[in-house]
Amino acid sequence: MIRLMVFLILLSACGSPRNNRVTGGLGTDQKVQSQKIFVQKNIKVVSYWAQGPYGTVTQKSFITVYLYNQNDELVSLQNGEELGFYAVMPSMGHGLDQPGFFEELAPGIYINRNITFNMPGDWEMRLWIMDAQGNMVEEIRWLEVF
């Protein structure tokens, strides 16, 4: 009887995609930001997809990122820091196919031309500042559906 109840409870928990999303482990809605700001560094972020995003491994998606200081001037990352990208599908519990890497086109303007997603759907994007040793310093998260 107890087993049956546990089974039913698990079944009802699985029935809610919202629940799955929050408990998925790969991401939590609380960390998703509406404004893209690296808070500790006080760097504002504007990003757009220069190509895509495409929900297939056969097409590369390009993301362009602009970094601004508090005076709305473009700023480069300092001391060997770099941008990093990752994305997860919280509802299904997996990551993307290729996170690619960023190149700095001009001071404060970065592009990543090597991102591939393995399917369409709801994706939680993650943009990182990495230090020169490759450790994540700060993270921004936002949701996109495509």
Ligand SMILES: [Cu+2]
């Ligand atoms: Cu998926």
